[in-house]
Amino acid sequence: MRTLIVGAGISGLACADALAGWGQDVEVYEASGRAGGRMETATVADCRVEVGANFLSSTYRVIPRMAERLGVALRPIRARAGIIVDSQAVTYVPNGFAMVRAGVMGWREAAQAGWQLARQFPRLAKANPADPAQWADIDVPADAWCSGRFGRAFTNAVIGSSFRGYYFQGLAQTSASAALAMVSYGSRPFTTLTANPGLEAIPRALAAGLSIHYEAPVVRVERDRTGGALVLANGTVVEGDRIVLAVPAPAAASLVADPSPLETQLLSTPYSSGLLVVLACRRRLTERELGGAYGLLASPSQAGPIAALCVASRAGHAAPGADAVTVMFDGEAAERLISQGEPDADVVTRAVAALCELAPTLQEAVDGEASRVVRIPAAMPTCRVGRVGRVRRYRVEHRGPVILAGDYLAFPWSDSAALTGLWAANCVRVSGGRD
Template sequence: MADKHDDAEALVVGAGVAGLAAAHRLTSAGLDVVVLEAEVRPGGRLSTLETSGGPMERGAQFLSTGYTVIPELVSVAGLADQVVPVSGRSMVLLGGRSHAFDTMRPGTLVRGGTVRARDALPALRGMMRARRLAHRDIADIGQWADLDQIDGQSWSTAVFGTGLTARLLNPTVLGLYFLTLSANSGAIPGALAAFQARRAKAVTVRGGLGRLAVALARPLNVEYGVRVERVWRDGTGGAVLATNRGRRRAASVVLATPAKPTTEMLAEPTPQEAAVLSVPYSRGLLIGLALGEQLAAGEVGDAYGVLASPGDTTPLAAVAVRSRADAGSSGDLLTVMLRPSAVDQWWSASDRDLHGVAVAALSPLLPELKDRVTGAHIVRWEQAMPAVPTGHVAAVTAYRRGIRPTDPVVLAGDYLGFPWTDSAAFNGRWAADHLLSR
């Protein structure tokens, strides 16, 4: 197949939030940009599946008022008036017992039993110390280098004590990112503490977060169904891409895909590129249980989100209740997220078996759930969330500082940041700004 010589000055590979953020930044600066997306829709993990029970988030479950980049993109997409708050009521499962609390009312952590009385003073001291972190950019992992050489379990225990660490921070990191504190650096709990210090609130987009990706992609030149197989620096200051639809050439290329596909497509990566691309990921296995009607008041403690302790025997990592994020549907959707050990066990199971796993796991909270489910929907992510192991912030910093101004290939994947949406968007914007500064 003959080469296609693009008129575009830049090609962006991947129409997830990082790629869309990069494309908008470059386009607004006057560049001709083409986005190449392997799937038939934009968004990646920022996408929504319509079910009989309501919208099911396929990856990201909510946004936050503590974000810095996403609010700009929401405004660009014209969806600012569609942002709605998510209920702050939450629940954590500890030793087979459930404890309710409200994320916006720290005192409920003690009253609900999540934090025991003897752990309250160390936890309060830690929260006071965390205020010193509130000024840092939670999207830019480079601002957290001082916490890069200590593991998250040790940092959290030193700052908040063993009680809050074991009974809240460990379940939070497991439930939101399918990761563990001990296998990641202190940058993750440090940034989460900054969220809390900012009094950040969870929000969503009415009708599903996928609306944001669709709205951002609409004005861009996005080609769907284009699978990039190989990327070369051509030796003349540009890049060549081999795709399932022939070769493409461009002066600049932004690779905004997760680490595995980026590693497979990038020919002769530099040592700095190889270092950031080697970061491990958690896998995600999500089971959406559609209900004919919304959960009643009082069910599951009125919680939007349920977290589970890593030490519990349940296969659950977390559960999200759709009606408590966006009450627009007459039905309801329970998104059940399995913990890593359960993901490994059930990864290749049939949809029917996974339906059964989810119902059985939720039966202690909702004994009659089996008879209320009208449908099940399964989402698998081979690379769900990038980890931030000790030393990774240094690797990201080395890549950013070491990239040559004339290099036609710029990385923008989620492995360059934290495992949340705003950080992925920041990576895309950073890559675009690097190209524009040349």
């Protein structure tokens, strides 16, 4: 059986890697000139910075195992973290009641959250946080569900700030299934991880052993009862027994003709926008600046457009005598500024102002001309109420030669996207796509 995979992001690579490991005939077609998708490492001011996924968690279940098998060494990032509240950076080492000691929440609020987490622990320990189908029974609005159980302070400081900072989304339209799945990663001791020379080392290692056609954009996917074909931009037609669509939903939707009602719903998944500004610094940040933390998340109650910050030197990726601070705008601000076509210079000015509000001493250190603006119109799939149920239905009801994979069948974190690729590979291997 010949399988054609559209997209060399982490989902497509995971799928192709699994199939190749089982001895299957598999080829990948990638529109760009590189593998990894939004798992991308760039160089700014001689510092290596992540302009997609910013770290991995040691409690992830898919990608760290791949990295170990591929010989990509993962190492911890500085443990100190923080949250932006009232335009102040409050930092701490995550453990126990760290947020209480840092003044982010009170003892009573922390005790309530701890008690509820203890009640949820059997589920948190058992269910896979990368698999949306295992959390579909709590597919209700996250803000009310989390606040009613964990309290408003914990919901804002931990869950809300994470969704705002990591995924550029709010909890108002998010499903509680995604919120609790994310909490499960932190329900046991964990370490944030990176790789040298950056996280892109993982997809590069995956790609090295695969047959990948770069700069080969697909413009149409054709399917019949027993097989399918890819039509490339240059007019070439490539036939296969199975086709896996492992690209974001907007791209996949443009390729599929006559989708089923369920496919249409999945391919219509909304995305949050990403706007990142990597500010080049002429010196290393001192320990006092931004509280010595690698990353800062903005509380949902924090006024302003900034969702998160991270510091290259504190991930071990800065050049001697230099540094880089990545400023990430929240989803609403990113969408507005991208749609308005805000010039790079103006976006950099906004980012510098936001950074210097937290660390005024950096004003003279930032080199605006060497900085970089990254726009990602479809950055992260949203997980609105109803989607996890549709994902579970699709896995049960899927028939035919075209198999949907990619982040719109996942939670908005990289480990979950990789899992969709493994599911698609298993679908090819075990059932052959079941006509």
